[in-house]
Amino acid sequence: GAGSLAIAVIFGGRRWLPRSRLARVALLAFVGLVALNYLSILWAGSPGSALEASDKLLLYAAIAWVFAVLPWTPRALAGLLGVWAVGICVFCVIGLLRANSAVSLDPFFVQQRYATPLLYPNATAALAVMGMWPALILSARRELTFWLRASLLAVAVFLADFALLPQSRGALLGLLLSAPLALVASSDRFRLFCRMAVLGGAIAI
Numbered sequence: 001g002a003g004s005l006a007i008a009v010i011f012g013g014r015r016w017l018p019r020s021r022l023a024r025v026a027l028l029a030f031v032g033l034v035a036l037n038y039l040s041i042l043w044a045g046s047p048g049s050a051l052e053a054s055d056k057l058l059l060y061a062a063i064a065w066v067f068a069v070l071p072w073t074p075r076a077l078a079g080l081l082g083v084w085a086v087g088i089c090v091f092c093v094i095g096l097l098r099a100n101s102a103v104s105l106d107p108f109f110v111q112q113r114y115a116t117p118l119l120y121p122n123a124t125a126a127l128a129v130m131g132m133w134p135a136l137i138l139s140a141r142r143e144l145t146f147w148l149r150a151s152l153l154a155v156a157v158f159l160a161d162f163a164l165l166p167q168s169r170g171a172l173l174g175l176l177l178s179a180p181l182a183l184v185a186s187s188d189r190f191r192l193f194c195r196m197a198v199l200g201g202a203i204a205i
Contacts (some may be wrong), residue, residue, distance in 0.1 A: 018068040023170040027068055030061050078141070081134035082152065088131030089155045091117055092124075092162050114165040125171035128163035132156045132175075133182065134197060140191040153195055164203070 037054040044050035093156045095116035099108040108114060113121040122160045135157035139149045163171050179196065 016069070023068050027061075027065060030064060034058050034061050060120055076142075079193060084136035085131045085138070085152065085155055085159070088127060089135070089159055092128060092131075092159065096162070113167050121166035122168045122170055123167040124184055125163045125168035126157045126174070129171050129175055129178075131161065132159035132199075133178065135159065136181065136195055137186065137192065139194050140186070140188055142188070142191075153198065156195070157199055160199050 018027070034054065034057045037050070038055050041047050041050045043055065095108070098106060099114075099116060102108065107114040110119060110121055115121045115124055118124045119126060133156075135152045138144065139153040139156060143150070144152075160175075163175065183189050183192060183196075
């Protein structure tokens with residue numbers, strides 16, 4: 001499916017590579033990694049597992065290629081990131097509501113750690129953090145309406161708190177390390193910092 005989408009986008013847009021030279025280098029390096037993984041099947045202890053891992057990498061490369069060659073505008077990119085963040089929020093809320101109404105919580109935990117919806121604690125926490133950052137950053141954008149900014153901030157707060165449920169040290173470390181990078185990259189650091197303060201207060205509570 002992703003491969004067909006990539007082919008359609010490339011032929012429809014009549015562009016094989018992105019305009020940015022850095023993006024081209026990154027994509028071609030990614031393709032080289034995929035090729036190396038397929039080659040590793042020859043000496044892998046478990047060829048089946050190596051093939052499965054290579055197929056996953058190929059899927060990721062196709063998706064990355066699609067996003068790199070599409071003619072993105074700031075508004076379209078903001079819309080995509082907003083939908084992504086809200087989608088993750090809904091995904092996590094559904095799992096949490098199911099757990100809250102379940103008779104037995106065993107199916108929602110892995111090794112005594114909350115793991116729903118991805119059934120792997122670290123991945124579940126990382127997914128929440130990945131959705132939190134776009135929501136938080138977009139909540140600081142002046143061009144969005146007040147109610148949309150407030151809603152996105154609420155989404156970011158929920159996802160930040162949700163990320164703590166699986167007790168993932170990796171997600172917590174990633175959150176702490178990415179915070180200063182987000183501030184440095186932001187065009188309006190003060191507004192983003194204020195929203196980070198709200199987020200930190202919610203986590204503390």
